[in-house]
Amino acid sequence: MTAREKPTDCGGYHHGDLRNALVVAASELIEERGGTDFAMVDAARRAGVSSAAPYRHFKDKDELLAEVCQVCFLALSETVEQQCVDYETGTRARIIALGTSYLSFVIRHPKFYELMWGDLAAGAMDMIEPRSQHTGFHLLVEALAAWAEREQVVIDDPARIATELWGFAHGIAGLKLHGHIDHFTPGLDVYDLLESAATTLLDGLSCP
């Protein structure tokens, strides 16, 4: 989860790229301390400025976290997009790859889970909307529609099935991260689980 580019160093009284540096610092602190419970002044010190400086760029701590949240969602959609290009359009493998890469991203960034899926994120979502045309969700809808056409399966609403699969991946990720899966079904591999669930679901769609 690298947040954009590193800040351009410039040593003088004026930082030059403080806003961005603070986003990077906040991301690092979240990764290191396992959550958003770092002090604003820590992010400021890490960027080499005083405790009041961040408030020139962010109204409050939540606004900084919202920006970090956006960066995370951009990284998520980029990851998902990159992972699926290796798989041919219309194949089950592509659909499964979309789900797996989503699940993998969420699980590989546990420290960012609260930030991305907590209350704060709901507000931050509005700013990501403009990008929504290229988001992973639409890739999933397209992948499903292509699969249905190729397999001669009738699907009235691919977006609906996409939401089901998304819910799957999202739910599995949440349950895994909070230890519920390890508690109730220890040893279960979540990637296997996602693949078999998706497979069964597609089976159910293409059944008579």
Add this chain to the structure above:
Amino acid sequence: MTAREKPTDCGGYHHGDLRNALVVAASELIEERGGTDFAMVDAARRAGVSSAAPYRHFKDKDELLAEVCQVCFLALSETVEQQCVDYETGTRARIIALGTSYLSFVIRHPKFYELMWGDLAAGAMDMIEPRSQHTGFHLLVEALAAWAEREQVVIDDPARIATELWGFAHGIAGLKLHGHIDHFTPGLDVYDLLESAATTLLDGLSCP
């Protein structure tokens, strides 16, 4: 989400049931203010005691919240258990009712979502474990096994399928509460979605 019984009033210097009263007060504050961002002193005042009194009963605020969290999970499993008894064992309806009641509970208590599925809850889980034999999850496993037997479907591991369905319900709830479903597929009814997803999954299992 009513937390146990109301505290026994007793007016004197000693409260008599402060620990419980604080859990109730905290629950009310979460409901009213929409999260766990209430001040410890507010819960204390609501129970009619000073700001330091709660620390006689809870090590810190997290410990109070953990207790509220436990109450929530007890309420959840009770709700799920009560909802499913109306449906005959071995039917699809029972399986779907288990999922629907779970989804419904989570969605009807949005203010408690962070508390129940956030980082704090992971620690609070250990104390609920003793009850896990009667938790909703095992009802789901049993319902699936009964259905498979009745329908002559071979399922090697009902717990695995149960986890898939749980993930479904959990994911749909999370996506709905954070506005993602309304954003990408506006107007979609999540209960319909859960039912059709579960149906398709069972179709996939009972297919050739």
Add this chain to the structure above:
DNA sequence: TACACTATGTAAGTCTCTCTTACATTAGGT
């Protein structure tokens, strides 16, 4: 009843953290 002991409450204060205010410095345009 008298006494000790423990549980539970209060008052007052400390510490940390967010955010504000008043002032200082710098970059860039004219």
Add this chain to the structure above:
DNA sequence: ACCTAATGTAAGAGAGACTTACATAGTGTA
């Protein structure tokens, strides 16, 4: 060179979590 806007600093106000020293109440025991 000078003005202005942007961006930084120093100092502190205020909120809220938690602590410490002390007060009060119930309970068991002689």
